[in-house]
Amino acid sequence: MPVAKRLSDGRSPILLDSHDLQARQFMLMNKNIPWLRPHATYEAMLAIELESMRGADLLLHVNIEEHETFSQLLPEKLHALLYPAGPEAPQGPGGDDIVIVASNNTANVESVVWFLREVASRAPEIDIKIIGNIDLGMRSAAPEEYRRYRDCFVGRVDDVRCVYENARLVLLPMVEGFGLSIKTLEAMASGLPMIATSAALRGMKDDVMGLREVTIADDAESFSRALKRKAREPRHTEAQRRASGVRAYFDANFSQAVYRRNLEALVGSLLENGRRR
Incomplete structure (x- = not known):
């Protein structure tokens, strides 16, 4: 100033x-x-x-x-x-990955710990990929969970866009943090369906809660139920992702x-x- x-x-x-x-x-x-x-x-x-x-x-x-x-x-x-x-993300062609994208900071670590302890244990049959250098924070903050779910951690990737390009579903299990979530904006830009806690949508207008591709789940039981249901659904085509409500919301606001x-x-x-x- x-x-x-x-x-x-x-x-x-x-x-x-x-x-x-x-x-x-x-x-x-x-x-x-x-x-x-x-x-x-x-x-x-x-x-x-x-x-x-x-x-x-x-x-x-x-x-x-x-x-x-x-x-x-x-x-x-x-x-x-x-x-x-917001950052742009590709809308396809799509793949079979169910992903969590998270960098190594306090809010993300607490959120991933909650997901692994409370949600993943309720849906052990579903493979999840956790992308980003959050593995570094998990090793020290929650070593037991890191060892148990070590195969889920992909680590840092050079271009996060390829993650969204090959994904079918984005998980946003945020339980901590302030300010607008860049991860949420990236997921919207990709046009992918997402399962999110209300905290992941913080800072936005209430109309975001009604988007067709967004499933709100604020407790472990509802999150795991949504995960099992969405994992059985066919993946969206590139055309569906480009025409999705979350992508339209991104274009109109971000x-x-x-x-x-x-x-x-x-x-x-x-x-x-x-x-x-």
Whole structure:
């Protein structure tokens, strides 16, 4: 913010695009590091964060939860909801893989631990592939589960797009985390059917819950039932994936074209209001 102020020199408006409430993210990351003393409290970090944000003329927020939170914390500022442009993913040709994509962070580790302990044990006949470097976190955080399900862990892949290209079903068993989930956006872009907890859809409008390809399952029993049912269904063709409701939702809310159009409108409005003043 100090750099932005110097560059604007009081003549250009400043837009701040906030990605997550940072104080929450730090608290989440630090809770599993018992040897790190809490040098800063959540309240202290939040105060610093808000003070920096006060220097902007317009605050842009990437999801609904943050928009509501910051609007309450900084009611004197202008706020706007601006979904980010999500990552593209191929819509086929498709394969037989049932996948979980997860990098090695606290929220993902806790979510995969929950899935293996509570869900996978109820559906042992179904093969799952767990993609990403989360295997590193699982080895230390849940060694017993890692040993038991070691064959499920594929590890890091150079191009995650090939995972969606050859998959038939995406699992999003998230039980922890803040902010919009990039994994969820990738799954939507692929047009694949998905089984997800409500937490995986955080930060989006409620209409996402009604998409035909999305099965919501917030407890282990319902998740395992959905997994068994979906595993028996024929895989979607490339044409079906391209025409799916989740892909249409992605295009309407998270495509590059929509992001550019919405950002241009916000910038134009801010500049116009500045000229009027």
